[in-house]
Amino acid sequence: xxxxxxxxxxxxxSVPLVARVFRCLTETYxxxxxxxxxxxxxxxxxxxxxxxxxxxxxxxxxxxxxxVAA
Numbered sequence: 001x002x003x004x005x006x007x008x009x010x011x012x013x014s015v016p017l018v019a020r021v022f023r024c025l026t027e028t029y030x031x032x033x034x035x036x037x038x039x040x041x042x043x044x045x046x047x048x049x050x051x052x053x054x055x056x057x058x059x060x061x062x063x064x065x066x067x068v069a070a
Contacts, residue, residue: 002058010051017044 017040024030024037031037 003055006051006054006058010047014044014047017047 020040021037021044024040031039033039
């Protein structure tokens with residue numbers, strides 16, 4: 001349940017960021033600075049790393065609870 005919730009949250013947070021990156025690649029104006037497109041891509045990476053961290057911790061907790069119960 002935790003992993004599914006993390007996946008839904010990660011996708012919902014990254015969709016607007018990916019849309020901004022797409023707009024940066026297709027339009028002439030990307031943002032107030034030259035690095036705006038790179039900043040949007042970095043935020044997508046942060047969301048992905050957060051998802052991986054949450055799922056890794058959830059799997060670790062699940063594996064430890066199975067060992068204790070067995």
